[in-house]
Structure formats: structure tokens, C-alpha cells
Amino acid sequence: MSLPRIAVDAMGGDEGVRVMVSGAALARRRHEQFKFLLVGDEKRIKHALDDHPNMREASEILHCDDVVGGDERPTQALRRAKTTSMGLAIDAVKRGDAGAAVSSGNTGALMAMSKLALRTMPGIDRPALAALLPTLGEHDMIMLDLGANTECDARNLVQFAIMGAAYSRIVTQQAEPRVRLLNIGTEDIKGTDALQDAAAQLRAATGLAMQFEGFVEADKISRGDVDVVVTDGFSGxxxxxxxxxxxxxxxxxxxxxxxxxxxxxxGFLISRPATDLLRTHLDPNNHNGAVFLGLNGVVVKSHGSANAAGVANAVAVTARLLEDNLTQRISAGLAELGEERLRETHSSGAGK
Amino acid sequence: MSLPRIAVDAMGGDEGVRVMVSGAALARRRHEQFKFLLVGDEKRIKHALDDHPNMREASEILHCDDVVGGDERPTQALRRAKTTSMGLAIDAVKRGDAGAAVSSGNTGALMAMSKLALRTMPGIDRPALAALLPTLGEHDMIMLDLGANTECDARNLVQFAIMGAAYSRIVTQQAEPRVRLLNIGTEDIKGTDALQDAAAQLRAATGLAMQFEGFVEADKISRGDVDVVVTDGFSGxxxxxxxxxxxxxxxxxxxxxxxxxxxxxxGFLISRPATDLLRTHLDPNNHNGAVFLGLNGVVVKSHGSANAAGVANAVAVTARLLEDNLTQRISAGLAELGEERLRETHSSGAGK
Known part of the structure; x- marks a missing residue:
């Protein structure tokens, strides 16, 4: 099966076209099957492609002039969904012209446009932004939501847990990833009503393909003993x-x-290889690429200040989610829980 | 002026009596004027004092058998305020028998007991837990609330800002510390209603002896360009x-x-002095001692797992707050704002 191509918003991010195209080219040097739809100013994209002959036969350009501003309000950006590079990259996913979209642009606008164009999956009220983070253990862990939803109720948190577990099954290859809710203590009485309700629901649920292990405090998320950390977008x-x-x-x-x-x-000069190893491990570019989970389609957010290596990582994350059918896996997880049971939990309001 | 003595809950914390008494003794070796009321099991305290002859003439023992458990619910602990070491240490402050209390025990219980016994200052609805944290700048910065109040409204946050600024004036010797609200972005539209209301009120207020500079994101709190970071207890x-x-x-x-x-x-062995310097800087024991601001009296929380050096730091923090009349300074700050104006802001509800 050939991989569907990836739509790249070539205009977003602090550096714009050059970094996005270099990043895609770098990703493609590692995976030759990657194909791209590069969305943005044709002249500048062509200029950037001059440095990357390996990209030319793998890319099509979709020209547009308009760009979503970094500080632009999402509601304002939404009006230009059909003219901006970000909007057109998402639209390509909607039309089936690309399998996924990647953008380094304005997070709020990306979320709003993606939600409007792709809609949330049945059983999901709100998409969540999820990222892979390094741990001291064998695998990266997944944390969500990282800012898409400032306020969340118990129902949202339960849905995030299901989506995060589906993502973690891809990353860790484990049948039942260990899931915890981020809280300010591990005792049952700690935290908001929403957290306590969500914990009760996850504890009671069966057949979820996860081990729900209660709460985790923020100083213990990187130890490698939790695979998915679930939280509202503000705390996350x-x-x-x-x-x-x-x-x-x-x-x-x-x-x-x-x-x-x-x-x-x-001492530093002598131990340089060790500190370089540390720097590599901690460099956010090496963990770049957060995905909006819960949409009918894959949209990946690359950090605005990512360099070409960072963009390449975001592209690699995108390709992996396509290959491993993340969207279908989440749907299956939701079906397992039963949409009706998800609806039942609606009564528990926003606890904070 | 001689410093009022400090009541030490000798029973709280993971290690109990020995660490609390050793910590107090260590603090006293640096400041000979410190005097203590050691509250807890007399026999064990006397035994611990055997190792610290410098403490004996500076300490009085207040015997009690009862201890608040680490996992005990605050409501349950409250009933034993008159029999537990924690309750009696706070009671000594209330009776004027000590100037301040230090405990390594259960934070929730300490907060509940302190609030009931000492009451909040006029103009303060809820006390907040504030700690000094290291920065890359010249001074430590102050962050509050760190967990005393899970949910906060704009009015709480404004009061926290005033209390934090008063504490910062003592620490930094600056007339107008730089104050920011913790948020998930620095644009005006980011965050909860409570944060936006609080920002508007602090921006509009005059004569507050602080420079209010808007929002700060969590990755920028340690750079040394903000003196007070204000947040709700959950996020903090x-x-x-x-x-x-x-x-x-x-x-x-x-x-x-x-x-x-x-x-x-x-390389490591050669550069050991450098990494030891780093370890010293990052050791939480060197930043131990969080204070409940907003009470009619000084109560300091020492970390449950603090060692003797950590307890000594908490005692030193306590003594400094006594010397510098923190309580009176906060009162003055509140008077400056005007209690009536604080009441006016009541209309803005809990935004999250």
C-alpha cells in the first residue's frame, strides 16, 4: 500500500517556507515513499526546492498568497479558510487529496480550522492536542490535552484517555498502555470534581484496552512508568x-x-560526548510534532520555532500516524466503550 | 528587638523528631538569636536534643502524644486541633506564645488548622501557599498559590498578587517587584475568565507597590525577569x-x-566541582520553606521529605518573615489598594 501524501502548510512558523521545505526534504531522505502537497507562495516554494532536488519529483505545489498570522484570533482566521495556506492544507485532507496536514502556524487557528473542516469523530466532543515526551523508560509517553481546550469536563477527559491510549498502542506496541490523570495528589479526594468523576468512570469501564492507574503528579510523569498522561488543556x-x-x-x-x-x-571538553547526548535528548526539535486527536483526519502541529530537523520529525510523526491508521484505531476504541455509554456520562459538568 | 520564638511541630514529616530538631539546631548555629518551642513527644524530643547542646537553652518543650497523619483528611485533623503537635504549634502563635510556626506535616491539615486558628487578614478571602524558587537572575522569585486553593476567582488572584509582592519586597529589596499571572499564552485573549478579569483589575489599579506586567508562560518563569508569579493552586x-x-x-x-x-x-570527575554546584543549586532542600500568606500570623510549611538542611532553611525563612514583619507589610499593601475596592471586584466569579 502506498502512503497517502502529506499536505504541508509551507508558510506557517517563525521561519516560513525555507524551514518547512528543508524539513520535509530531510524527512524524505529517511523515508523515500513520502510524497507532499506543498501549500503556499509558488515562487518561494520553487526557490526553496532548488536546494532539494530529491523533493521535486515527490512534491506538487498548491499556490496561494494568504497566510494566517501568528497572533491572529482563530475566529478571524476561520473566515479565510479557503484562501490561506493553512486552510488549504486542511482542505486537501478533507477532499482526500492528502492523507494528513502539517503546519507550524498559529495553534488556535489550526485547531479551529481543522475542527470545522474535518469534524470530530462520532463519540468525541472535542479534539485534543497530544505530544510524545521523553521519559527515563523504554518508550516516550503521550500527554494530552496540551492547550486545545482550556476547560474540560469529566466526559472530555474520558475521551482524551481513550484517544491517548490508541496513540500509545501505536508508539509502545503495548496492548494496554498505562493511563493516568494529571492531578495535584494521588489520593482519591484530590483535585477537581471533573478529575474525580473521570477517574471513577475510567475505573468502572471495561474493555478499554488500557490499564487505568488513577492519578499522577507532575513531578512523576517522566519516570517511564506511565504511558499516557491525561489532563485539561490549561494544566497540560x-x-x-x-x-x-x-x-x-x-x-x-x-x-x-x-x-x-x-x-x-x-572536564567539560573531555565529557563533551556525554553532554551532547544530553542535549540531543532534551532538544525539543527531537520531540516535535503534536497531533490533534479526535478528528476525521490527521493534523499535526509543528512548533513555530522548530528548525528543519524539527519539521522533519513532525513529518515523520505524521507519516507514522497515517501508516498505523490512528484515526481508525481511535474509532475502534470508542466503539469498544460504546457511544451510548459515552453519552451517559454527559451529566457530570465542568468541575473546575 | 529580640526575635519572637518559633514553634516547631516536631512530629510532622517523613522522618519526624530527629530531622526537625537537627534542622532547628542547624539554623540556630547560623543565627544565635533563634529560640524555639518544640511541640511533640517530650521523651523523643529530649533524646534528639542530646545531640544538639546548643539547642537546649534556646528551646522549651510542649509535650503532646497526638500527631496528624500524612494522609489524614483536613476535616478529620481539624477535630484534633487541641491535641496534635501541629494544632498546638499553631495555637502557640494564636496565643502569642510564639511568633510563627513551622511544620513538615500534612499540607491540607496545616492550611485548615491555620486558617481556623489565625483567621485571614481583613481584605483576604483565602490564604495562599508561596515559595521561593531559583532563577537565572539575581534574586529568587516567588510563586503562589502552590496548592492551598484548587479553584480561584479573579478576586483571589488579585489578593495573591498583593501578598506575593509584599513578600518579594522583603526578598528582593525592590520597591516595585515585577508581577505576572501564569497563563498558557501572553496575548490578552488567552486563558480563563478569572485570569483575564484579574489582569484587567491589576492593570487598572494604582499605588500597589508592584509593576504588573501581564501574563507569563510556564517555560519563562525562571529567567529572572519576573519576581512574582501568581496562579491558582491547581496550576501552581x-x-x-x-x-x-x-x-x-x-x-x-x-x-x-x-x-x-x-x-x-x-570528564565527570574533573568537572565535579561544577556539577556539585549545579546539584546544590537544584536541591529542593535549599529552597525549602513555603509560607501561608494572608493569615494573622506566620505559618511555614517544610517539605515532608526535607532533610535537616532543608528544615534549617524553612526555619531561616520563618525567622526572616518575622524579622521583616511580613504580616504587617501585607496589611499595608491591602490598605493601599483599599479594602472597599477589593470588595468591589467580588462580582467576577470563578472563571474556570
Missing amino acids: NIALKAVEGAARFVGDLLKRSFMSSLRSKI | NIALKAVEGAARFVGDLLKRSFMSSLRSKI
Whole structure:
């Protein structure tokens, strides 16, 4: 089976066309079957392609002039869904002209446009943004939602758990990934009503193809003993950015410490391969590519400040989700739970 | 002026009496004017004092048998306020028998007991838990609330900002500390209604002895360009623990990297002073001691797993707050804003 092609919003992100095209080219050097629909300014895309002859026969260009601004309100961007590079990349997925879309543009606009064009799956009220994060264990773990939904009720959280578990089964190859809800303590009484309701529902449910193991605190998510961390978009965004910031903070401190004396400078030079390994492991570009789960189609968000290697990772994530039929797997998970049971849980309101 | 004595709940925490007494003794070796009321099992306290002759003349023992359990519900602990070491330490502050209390026990119980015994200041609806955190800048920064209030409205957040600024003025010696609200983006439209309301009120207020600078994202709190980060207790707890967990994660990765080859092991040994410096900087014991702001009295929470050096830091934080009259300073800040204006803001409900 040949892989459906990937629509790339070539205009989004801090660096724009050059980084997006270089990133796609880099991904393609590792996987020759990748094909692309590059959406954006034709002249600039063609110029960028000059440096990447391997991309030319694998790419078609869909020209447009209009770009969604980084600070633009999603409601405003929605009006230009049919003229912007972001909107046209998503539309290609809707029309079946591409299997998935990747964009480094405005997250809120990407979410709004994707939801409107692709619609949520039956049984899902709201899509969630999910990313792979490094752990000390064997596999990466999945955290969701990372900012698509500022406020969530128990029903949303249960749906996120099901979607996250489906994604984790692809990543970890485990039949029943370990799932936990992010909370400020592990005792039953901790946290909001929404968290407690969601925990009760997940504990009671059977046949979900996951091991639900209760709550997890934010200092324990990277130890490798949890595969899926479920949270509302506000807390998830805070936790993700706090981790990124702390990693950078420690890196900066380390640099300062190493530069604090001649002796430690020498030590640093000698142990450079070790610190380079650490840097590689912590570089957000190596974990780039968050996916909107719960849509009838795959849309991947690449970080606005990602470099070409980062974009290549986001493209690789996209290809993997296509290959492994993520969308169908989530549908199967939802069917397992039974849509009617999902509807039943509706009564529990937003607890925070 | 002699410093009022500090009531120490000698029974709380994972290690109990020995660590609490050793910690107090360590703090006293650095500041000879410290005096203590040690609350708990007399026999065990006396035994612990055998190792610390410098503590004996500086301490009085208040005997009790009863201890609040680590997992005990706050409502249950409240009933034993008059018999437990935690309750009696707080009661000593209420009676004026001590100037402040320190405990390593159950946070929820400590909060509930402190609030009931000491009451909140006029103009403050809820106390908040505030801690000093390391930054890349000159000073530590203050973050609050760290878990005392799971859900907060705009009015709570405004009060937290005023209390945090008062604490920061003591720590940084700056007349107008830079204050920001923790959010998932810096644009005006980001976050909950409560955050947007609080931002509008802080922007509009004058004479607050702070520079309110809008929102901050969780990856930028440690850069040294913000002195006070204000948030609800749920997000604050998530952010704090995410930072702690990430720092530990990076430390573990670094250790693994250094041990990955003979070359990097040698590099590690040579640069040891540098990595030790880093470890010291990141050790949570060196930042131990979170204070409940907004009470008519000083109550400091020491981490349950703190070692003697950590307890000593919590005692030092307590003494500093006493010396610098934190309680009076917060009152002054509230008076500046005007209690009536605080009441006016009541209309804005819990936005999340």
C-alpha cells in the first residue's frame, strides 16, 4: 500500500517556507515513499526546492498568497479558510487529496480550522492536542490535552484517555498502555470534581484496552512508568512548558557551572560526548510534532520555532500516524466503550 | 528587638523528631538569636536534643502524644486541633506564645488548622501557599498559590498578587517587584475568565507597590525577569512539581550520559566541582520553606521529605518573615489598594 501524501502548510512558523521545505526534504531522505502537497507562495516554494532536488519529483505545489498570522484570533482566521495556506492544507485532507496536514502556524487557528473542516469523530466532543515526551523508560509517553481546550469536563477527559491510549498502542506496541490523570495528589479526594468523576468512570469501564492507574503528579510523569498522561488543556500546557523551561534552565546552569573554572572547562571538553547526548535528548526539535486527536483526519502541529530537523520529525510523526491508521484505531476504541455509554456520562459538568 | 520564638511541630514529616530538631539546631548555629518551642513527644524530643547542646537553652518543650497523619483528611485533623503537635504549634502563635510556626506535616491539615486558628487578614478571602524558587537572575522569585486553593476567582488572584509582592519586597529589596499571572499564552485573549478579569483589575489599579506586567508562560518563569508569579493552586502545584520533576529528570539523564563511556566518566570527575554546584543549586532542600500568606500570623510549611538542611532553611525563612514583619507589610499593601475596592471586584466569579 502506498502512503497517502502529506499536505504541508509551507508558510506557517517563525521561519516560513525555507524551514518547512528543508524539513520535509530531510524527512524524505529517511523515508523515500513520502510524497507532499506543498501549500503556499509558488515562487518561494520553487526557490526553496532548488536546494532539494530529491523533493521535486515527490512534491506538487498548491499556490496561494494568504497566510494566517501568528497572533491572529482563530475566529478571524476561520473566515479565510479557503484562501490561506493553512486552510488549504486542511482542505486537501478533507477532499482526500492528502492523507494528513502539517503546519507550524498559529495553534488556535489550526485547531479551529481543522475542527470545522474535518469534524470530530462520532463519540468525541472535542479534539485534543497530544505530544510524545521523553521519559527515563523504554518508550516516550503521550500527554494530552496540551492547550486545545482550556476547560474540560469529566466526559472530555474520558475521551482524551481513550484517544491517548490508541496513540500509545501505536508508539509502545503495548496492548494496554498505562493511563493516568494529571492531578495535584494521588489520593482519591484530590483535585477537581471533573478529575474525580473521570477517574471513577475510567475505573468502572471495561474493555478499554488500557490499564487505568488513577492519578499522577507532575513531578512523576517522566519516570517511564506511565504511558499516557491525561489532563485539561490549561494544566497540560502549563506542565509541558514548565518541563521545557526547567530543562532549559538546568542546561543554562550547567553551562555556567562548566564555565566557572578552568578545571571544569577541561572536564567539560573531555565529557563533551556525554553532554551532547544530553542535549540531543532534551532538544525539543527531537520531540516535535503534536497531533490533534479526535478528528476525521490527521493534523499535526509543528512548533513555530522548530528548525528543519524539527519539521522533519513532525513529518515523520505524521507519516507514522497515517501508516498505523490512528484515526481508525481511535474509532475502534470508542466503539469498544460504546457511544451510548459515552453519552451517559454527559451529566457530570465542568468541575473546575 | 529580640526575635519572637518559633514553634516547631516536631512530629510532622517523613522522618519526624530527629530531622526537625537537627534542622532547628542547624539554623540556630547560623543565627544565635533563634529560640524555639518544640511541640511533640517530650521523651523523643529530649533524646534528639542530646545531640544538639546548643539547642537546649534556646528551646522549651510542649509535650503532646497526638500527631496528624500524612494522609489524614483536613476535616478529620481539624477535630484534633487541641491535641496534635501541629494544632498546638499553631495555637502557640494564636496565643502569642510564639511568633510563627513551622511544620513538615500534612499540607491540607496545616492550611485548615491555620486558617481556623489565625483567621485571614481583613481584605483576604483565602490564604495562599508561596515559595521561593531559583532563577537565572539575581534574586529568587516567588510563586503562589502552590496548592492551598484548587479553584480561584479573579478576586483571589488579585489578593495573591498583593501578598506575593509584599513578600518579594522583603526578598528582593525592590520597591516595585515585577508581577505576572501564569497563563498558557501572553496575548490578552488567552486563558480563563478569572485570569483575564484579574489582569484587567491589576492593570487598572494604582499605588500597589508592584509593576504588573501581564501574563507569563510556564517555560519563562525562571529567567529572572519576573519576581512574582501568581496562579491558582491547581496550576501552581502542577507547574512547581513539573519543574522539580524535570530538574530531577535532567539530573538523571546527565548521570547516565556521564556514565556512558570511560572518557565521559573522566570528564565527570574533573568537572565535579561544577556539577556539585549545579546539584546544590537544584536541591529542593535549599529552597525549602513555603509560607501561608494572608493569615494573622506566620505559618511555614517544610517539605515532608526535607532533610535537616532543608528544615534549617524553612526555619531561616520563618525567622526572616518575622524579622521583616511580613504580616504587617501585607496589611499595608491591602490598605493601599483599599479594602472597599477589593470588595468591589467580588462580582467576577470563578472563571474556570
